[in-house]
Amino acid sequence: MTTVYKFGGASIQDAAAIRHLGEVLATTRERPLVVVVSAMGKTTNALEALLTAARSYDDRDYRSRLDELRSAHLATVDALFGDRKAAVAERVEALFEELDRRHRTHRQEPRPFHYDQTICFGELLSTTLVAAWLNEIGTATDWHDARELIVTDARHQAANVDWPATRERIRALDGDRLLLTQGFIGGTPDGVSTTLGREGSDFSAAIFAHCLEAGELVIWKDVPGLFNADPRRFDNAVQLQRLSYDEAIELAWHGAKVIHPKTLAPLREKGIPLKVRSFEELDAPPSVISAEGASAVTPAFILAEEQVLLELRPRDFSFMDEARQHDILGRLVEAGEHANLVDSGATRLSLCLDAHPARLEPLVESLAADYALERHDDLTLLTVRHPTEPLLEALSGDREILAERCNRDTAQRLFRSSECPETWHLPDQEGKGAGQSVR
Ligand code: ADP
Ligand code: ASP
Ligand code: MG
Numbered sequence: 001m002t003t004v005y006k007f008g009g010a011s012i013q014d015a016a017a018i019r020h021l022g023e024v025l026a027t028t029r030e031r032p033l034v035v036v037v038s039a040m041g042k043t044t045n046a047l048e049a050l051l052t053a054a055r056s057y058d059d060r061d062y063r064s065r066l067d068e069l070r071s072a073h074l075a076t077v078d079a080l081f082g083d084r085k086a087a088v089a090e091r092v093e094a095l096f097e098e099l100d101r102r103h104r105t106h107r108q109e110p111r112p113f114h115y116d117q118t119i120c121f122g123e124l125l126s127t128t129l130v131a132a133w134l135n136e137i138g139t140a141t142d143w144h145d146a147r148e149l150i151v152t153d154a155r156h157q158a159a160n161v162d163w164p165a166t167r168e169r170i171r172a173l174d175g176d177r178l179l180l181t182q183g184f185i186g187g188t189p190d191g192v193s194t195t196l197g198r199e200g201s202d203f204s205a206a207i208f209a210h211c212l213e214a215g216e217l218v219i220w221k222d223v224p225g226l227f228n229a230d231p232r233r234f235d236n237a238v239q240l241q242r243l244s245y246d247e248a249i250e251l252a253w254h255g256a257k258v259i260h261p262k263t264l265a266p267l268r269e270k271g272i273p274l275k276v277r278s279f280e281e282l283d284a285p286p287s288v289i290s291a292e293g294a295s296a297v298t299p300a301f302i303l304a305e306e307q308v309l310l311e312l313r314p315r316d317f318s319f320m321d322e323a324r325q326h327d328i329l330g331r332l333v334e335a336g337e338h339a340n341l342v343d344s345g346a347t348r349l350s351l352c353l354d355a356h357p358a359r360l361e362p363l364v365e366s367l368a369a370d371y372a373l374e375r376h377d378d379l380t381l382l383t384v385r386h387p388t389e390p391l392l393e394a395l396s397g398d399r400e401i402l403a404e405r406c407n408r409d410t411a412q413r414l415f416r417s418s419e420c421p422e423t424w425h426l427p428d429q430e431g432k433g434a435g436q437s438v439r
Helices: 015-026 043-055 059-084 086-106 111-119 121-136 163-171 201-212 245-253 261-270 322-335 357-370 389-396
Strands: 003-007 033-037 141-143 178-182 185-187 193-195 216-221 242-244 274-278 287-290 300-314 339-344 349-354 371-385 403-406 410-416
Touching: 003 201, 015 059, 015 121, 033 121, 033 201, 043 059, 043 086, 043 111, 043 121, 059 086, 059 121, 086 111, 086 121, 111 121, 111 193, 121 141, 121 178, 163 201, 178 201, 201 216, 201 261, 242 245, 245 261, 245 287, 245 300, 245 371, 261 274, 300 357, 322 339, 322 349, 322 357, 339 403, 339 410, 349 357, 357 371, 371 389, 389 410
Parallel strands: 003 033, 003 216, 033 178, 141 178, 216 274, 242 287
Antiparallel strands: 185 193, 274 287, 300 349, 300 371, 339 349, 371 410, 403 410
């Protein structure tokens, strides 16, 4: 049975990390083994900044950013291969030339199309480097271009997978060597590059696992597993050893950044367990997400920062009825925005959105033209799964709640970020011990 591994940017951020990845894979006997890899470190952010510079025709900024990225990749090649680097360095240089050419060719096209033709190079570069390294250390590896395997429509930056076509292409792969490919990227049937959405490499790995009916998908992370809250933001978060697909989907959907929300459903359909494992502590027990996940529901906490609250009211004497809600939510869909919280009253609709300027600002402008709009910036949304009232109260402290929503199993509260602690401390279920660390 096939095993699928996924490694994120942190696992290949520099030569030391790639060496460590090589050691992990050299000791892995599972075959067939598909390995899905993201771009190195923060390369995708750097490529987005490069895109902005290219589109604003700021050639100096563009050049210096391109040189910086090229130097960083070549420095890693140098550190790994030393005087045997010529062939890899040449391939990396060729990818940068192609990237540069595409920036110039496509910069008058719509941004999402330009984005996909250029941002995909992060993963093309990282996998070129990693495949060369694995072959160098004697782990026989075949590099595959995911743009020829994951078939999508042309909805750029958020492409939809054509499952039957993708399944056919992926199942045609064979060989008992390690198969290395890119996360995050796909291609249309006529070969135009697409991307699946930021952080989409987890989803790519799930696509491979689903199509190959893999025995398991292992996502290697810079944390030991899935916790009941982000362990970097909550000082007493605890690891969840077992979790059901449904609960994991809820956590991911509400913004637990550790897994891309689209990852779970393709696995659940085939009953493929997902292991979240530490890339750093190889002996640490992973979190296992499967159909047999824990039945006891324990509270879990998700922070979403850089949130914006929009409060909309009809300009006339009418109510915020279905017709108006339909109009407003329709504009959200068109803008590609997702509301993290929706709350309505007789004459008000409140929406909490990610502060993503490229999508948000045109949306705000369009809504403000037809509705009375009040806006609050710099907010933090706290989502609590399986909340208890004392727990919510203890976490909220005496902070003002700008919006809230609660149903049977999920509560959400919106606070000013300036009033939130840098590091949070979880109270027990009776609400005791919520030490509110200060900024
Ligand atoms: P990758 O680049 O490998 O996809 P990410 O940075 O996207 O890795 O995801 C790992 C990060 O997710 C961790 O460093 C951690 O800060 C964050 N995180 C958020 N919520 C959780 C959670 N509930 N459990 C574990 N990690 C979490
Ligand atoms: N490199 C892409 C990103 O940073 C995809 C991923 O890492 O999952 O969003
Ligand atoms: Mg990620």
